[in-house]
Amino acid sequence: MTIAIALTGCSGRRLAVTSLGDALGEAIARGGTTYSRDDDPELIQQAGPAALKTIEGLLDEVPYHRGLLLTGVSGFTQYAYAYVQCEADYVEDQDLTRATELRDRARKLYRRALDYGLRGIETAHPHFREDLSADPVKALSRTGKKDAPLLHWTANAWGALISLSKDDANLMADLPLAAKLMRRSIELDTGFGEGASHDFFIAYEGGRPAAAGGSAARAREHLSEAMRQGGGRRAAPLVIYAETVLAAEQNRVEFERTLQEALAIDVNRYPNNRLANLIAQKRARWLLGRMEALFVE
Numbered sequence: 001m002t003i004a005i006a007l008t009g010c011s012g013r014r015l016a017v018t019s020l021g022d023a024l025g026e027a028i029a030r031g032g033t034t035y036s037r038d039d040d041p042e043l044i045q046q047a048g049p050a051a052l053k054t055i056e057g058l059l060d061e062v063p064y065h066r067g068l069l070l071t072g073v074s075g076f077t078q079y080a081y082a083y084v085q086c087e088a089d090y091v092e093d094q095d096l097t098r099a100t101e102l103r104d105r106a107r108k109l110y111r112r113a114l115d116y117g118l119r120g121i122e123t124a125h126p127h128f129r130e131d132l133s134a135d136p137v138k139a140l141s142r143t144g145k146k147d148a149p150l151l152h153w154t155a156n157a158w159g160a161l162i163s164l165s166k167d168d169a170n171l172m173a174d175l176p177l178a179a180k181l182m183r184r185s186i187e188l189d190t191g192f193g194e195g196a197s198h199d200f201f202i203a204y205e206g207g208r209p210a211a212a213g214g215s216a217a218r219a220r221e222h223l224s225e226a227m228r229q230g231g232g233r234r235a236a237p238l239v240i241y242a243e244t245v246l247a248a249e250q251n252r253v254e255f256e257r258t259l260q261e262a263l264a265i266d267v268n269r270y271p272n273n274r275l276a277n278l279i280a281q282k283r284a285r286w287l288l289g290r291m292e293a294l295f296v297e
Contacts, residue, residue, distance in 0.1 A: 151185035190229070198225045222237075
């Protein structure tokens with residue numbers, strides 16, 4: 001495709017890029033791509049950088065193409081989490097320097113994703129960034145159902161960036177704005193990604209102490225809703241809940257049971273969730289292997 005685009009004239013090249021961007025954006029908005037169905041996470045890890053740079057190359061041609069910007073924010077966010085941030089966690093006990101480098105890289109990738117997401121929203125809502133800072137309720141009230149995927153992925157990129165930037169007071173102050181974006185996404189399309197927007201709030205509520213406004217009870221409500229809408233097809237809500245709520249509560253029995261439930265999901269039975277489930281199950285196994293460090297007898 002990229003070779004064919006390169007050989008066309010300027011107008012033809014832009015038309016080809018636009019058509020491709022439309023197709024990519026529609027696939028992500030529907031919640032499934034060939035990547036999401038893949039059964040080889042390592043293959044996707046190796047292919048990911050080239051695919052992401054291709055998207056950026058296409059955006060050079062059409063900088064405000066909504067479908068390409070949605071592809072950018074979702075692609076960079078997912079790659080940064082699955083293959084950079086998680087990898088930092090996995091290697092930290094053996095190589096703290098490497099873990100620190102990986103988290104620095106993850107932050108940069110999340111920043112890039114966040115910019116694409118906000119730019120994508122602004123294709124339909126000019127000056128959205130400024131309006132969001134000035135009056136979040138008013139800014140978000142202008143969004144509609146078609147904006148739900150962009151709101152979802154932008155909030156995820158923003159929240160992930162903040163989670164790795166606890167020493168940045170300015171970014172930490174943005175956490176409520178990221179949550180407002182995700183709440184609006186749920187209001188507009190509560191079933192997007194089979195309830196994946198509720199995953200954000202499992203971590204958001206479960207990852208903060210009560211003194212900071214967190215609530216294990218609300219996290220459980222979001223877990224229930226994520227599982228209900230996903231029909232038990234997604235492992236991620238269970239893994240997030242175990243890591244953020246059950247570990248904090250020191251509930252070892254329920255922690256292990258919940259992660260085993262995540263591991264029991266048949267990844268081949270639900271092909272549209274195959275890659276995400278494989279990634280979540282890898283984290284579940286890692287967490288089970290750290291139980292002695294996580295729980296005080």
